[in-house]
Amino acid sequence: MVVALLTDFGTKDHYVGVVKGKILCGLDPSQYPVFVDITHEIPPQDVLKGALTLFFAYKYFPKGTIFLCVVDPGVGTERKAIILQTEEHTFVGPDNGLFSFIIKNEPIKACFEIDKEKVLEPPYSSTFHARDLFAPAVARLIKGEDLRSFAKELSKDELVVLSLPEVVETEDGLLVPVIDVDRFGNLITALHQSACLRRFKVLVNDKEVPCVPSYGYAKKDELIALFGSEGFLEIAVREGSAYERLGIPKVKIVWIG
Incomplete structure (x- = not known):
C-alpha cells in the first residue's frame, strides 16, 4: 500500500x-x-x-x-x-x-x-x-x-470546486491565462497541447516568441514557449526565470493559415 x-x-x-x-x-x-x-x-x-x-x-x-x-x-x-x-x-x-x-x-x-x-x-x-x-x-x-x-x-x-481562468477563443486564436509558476520561474498556462490541432504562433505581450521542443533548443537567456511534461503550454527562459523577467504576461495563440 x-x-x-x-x-x-x-x-x-x-x-x-x-x-x-x-x-x-x-x-x-x-x-x-x-x-x-x-x-x-x-x-x-x-x-x-x-x-x-x-x-x-x-x-x-x-x-x-x-x-x-x-x-x-x-x-x-x-x-x-x-x-x-x-x-x-x-x-x-x-x-x-x-x-x-x-x-x-x-x-x-x-x-x-x-x-x-x-x-x-x-x-x-x-x-x-x-x-x-x-x-x-x-x-x-x-x-x-x-x-x-x-x-x-x-x-x-x-463538494467545493475551484474555478480557474479559462482559455478564451478570439477571432484569430486563443487568449491563454497563466495558471501556475514553477520553482524555475516557468509560466504554466491553461492551454493543453491537445487543443492545438492547427499550426500556430505564440505571442507574449504581443511579441512573437519561438516555440521549441525543449529547453536545449534555445540560447541561454532566450524567451521561449514549449509544451511541458504535463502537456501544457509554458513560457520559459533558458537557464533563467520567465516570471522574474515578465511577471504574469499576456499570452496569445494565433492560428496560422
Whole structure:
C-alpha cells in the first residue's frame, strides 16, 4: 500500500513526521505502508497551488494509492473532512477545493464526509486535523474498514470546486491565462497541447516568441514557449526565470493559415 502526502507543512518542523507516525500507530507492522512525499513545499494556505500540484502528480501513482493532502486554511472550522474514491485511487483531506481537478477530470466513484465524532480521539487539536483526523482515517482505510463505519456518503455536487481562468477563443486564436509558476520561474498556462490541432504562433505581450521542443533548443537567456511534461503550454527562459523577467504576461495563440 502506498500513501502519498502533499501538504504546505514544509520540512523544517515536526509536522510531516508526526502525521506519518500517527498513521503507523493505527496499524499492525505488517500493514505499514510505503510513504511517498509528493511535496511539503506548497506555499502556506495556497489551496489552488496544492490542487494543481496534485493534479500534475496523481496519475503517476499505482492503483490503490491513498493520497493524504492537507493545505487547510479552514482547519478547525465547519469545513468538511472528505474521502474521495475514483476507480484507481483514494483521496483524503479538507473539502476546500484541494481536489478540484480530480473531481473535474476523474469519474468519482464515491464521496464521503469523515464523521469527526467517530475518528477524533481526545486529546485532539482544532489546528492539526492532519494528525488527529486525517491520519487516523487513512489508517482505517489501510486496515480495510468499511467507510460507512466512520464516514457518511456525500453527493459529488456538495463538494467545493475551484474555478480557474479559462482559455478564451478570439477571432484569430486563443487568449491563454497563466495558471501556475514553477520553482524555475516557468509560466504554466491553461492551454493543453491537445487543443492545438492547427499550426500556430505564440505571442507574449504581443511579441512573437519561438516555440521549441525543449529547453536545449534555445540560447541561454532566450524567451521561449514549449509544451511541458504535463502537456501544457509554458513560457520559459533558458537557464533563467520567465516570471522574474515578465511577471504574469499576456499570452496569445494565433492560428496560422
